[in-house]
Amino acid sequence: MPAVTGIGLRQPHYAAFMAQRPVLPFVEVHSENFFGDGGAALQVLNDVREQVDVSLHGVGLALGSAAGLDPWHLDRLARLVERIDPLRVSDHASFARGLGHHANDLLPIAFTPASLDLLVANVQRVQDRLKRPLGVENLSAYLRFDDAPEAMPEPRFFAELARRSGCWLLLDVNNLVVNALNAGQDPVAAPCAWIDALGVDAPVGEIHLAGYAETPDLVIDDHGSRVKPPVWAVYAHAVARFGPRPTLVEWDTDLPTLDVLLHEAAEADRLCVR
Numbered sequence: 001m002p003a004v005t006g007i008g009l010r011q012p013h014y015a016a017f018m019a020q021r022p023v024l025p026f027v028e029v030h031s032e033n034f035f036g037d038g039g040a041a042l043q044v045l046n047d048v049r050e051q052v053d054v055s056l057h058g059v060g061l062a063l064g065s066a067a068g069l070d071p072w073h074l075d076r077l078a079r080l081v082e083r084i085d086p087l088r089v090s091d092h093a094s095f096a097r098g099l100g101h102h103a104n105d106l107l108p109i110a111f112t113p114a115s116l117d118l119l120v121a122n123v124q125r126v127q128d129r130l131k132r133p134l135g136v137e138n139l140s141a142y143l144r145f146d147d148a149p150e151a152m153p154e155p156r157f158f159a160e161l162a163r164r165s166g167c168w169l170l171l172d173v174n175n176l177v178v179n180a181l182n183a184g185q186d187p188v189a190a191p192c193a194w195i196d197a198l199g200v201d202a203p204v205g206e207i208h209l210a211g212y213a214e215t216p217d218l219v220i221d222d223h224g225s226r227v228k229p230p231v232w233a234v235y236a237h238a239v240a241r242f243g244p245r246p247t248l249v250e251w252d253t254d255l256p257t258l259d260v261l262l263h264e265a266a267e268a269d270r271l272c273v274r
Helices: 011-020 040-051 071-084 113-130 154-165 173-182 189-198 229-242 258-272
Strands: 005-008 027-030 054-057 089-092 095-098 101-107 135-137 168-172 204-209 247-249
Touching: 005 258, 011 040, 011 258, 040 054, 040 071, 054 071, 071 113, 113 154, 135 154, 135 204, 154 168, 154 189, 168 173, 168 189, 173 189, 173 204, 173 229, 189 229, 204 229, 229 258, 247 258
Parallel strands: 005 027, 005 247, 027 054, 054 089, 089 135, 135 168, 168 204, 204 247
Antiparallel strands: 095 101
8 A cells, every 4th residue: 555644844854855855745834934925945946856856834814704815815815825735734623813913822612503504604715715635633722612512522622623624634643632632532432433423435535643741730741752652542543444545744943863763764654454
């Protein structure tokens, strides 16, 4: 079976990546790092794009913001998409904009019909502008809204989002495990139940894997270590449920050598063929 796992390409690995030219199905970069009209970073991205498919993963669209989308941000994303023709484009089911401010964080949304309506409208606007389906990722959330009477389970919310907007789902397995640990739940059973509730026909277009940090008070989705055993176990369940899907190993802090990152990607591929 061909490899399905790519890596998040970050600036400290540019030189090693171009020198080694590893064979990968894709690499993923953060869209906002390449919004400029020129410069060395964009030239590297163009060079990488000639070697391997590139997926754009954003952190700033704020798709769940009641204030709506930032026109400048959407313009720059559309320009970047046109320039490099990415394999996939994705962002998060989060909010960050409101009352004239932009939070530098991926803030959680309420899983209510009103929130779903807003998210569907914003996702459709992005898709209309980019002329392609958008991937929407589930969050690791460190706070949640009080349950409203009309709130729905998170998996149902995402299934409805995909059905109504035509988007695809970016299933972040690490986020499910982090949320379970912070809720005092079993870090394998609870995420696997979440995945089962999503439905076997859910349009899962990509899966994210990463490491997390455990502190005395909180488990943090820091993308700063190897993938932990519970995440591997839930990933194996997701592959059994949906079949092999394009998979990304994210590593954003305390970056290791490129070879370590490639080893993690190879481990994900091994799980796909068991």
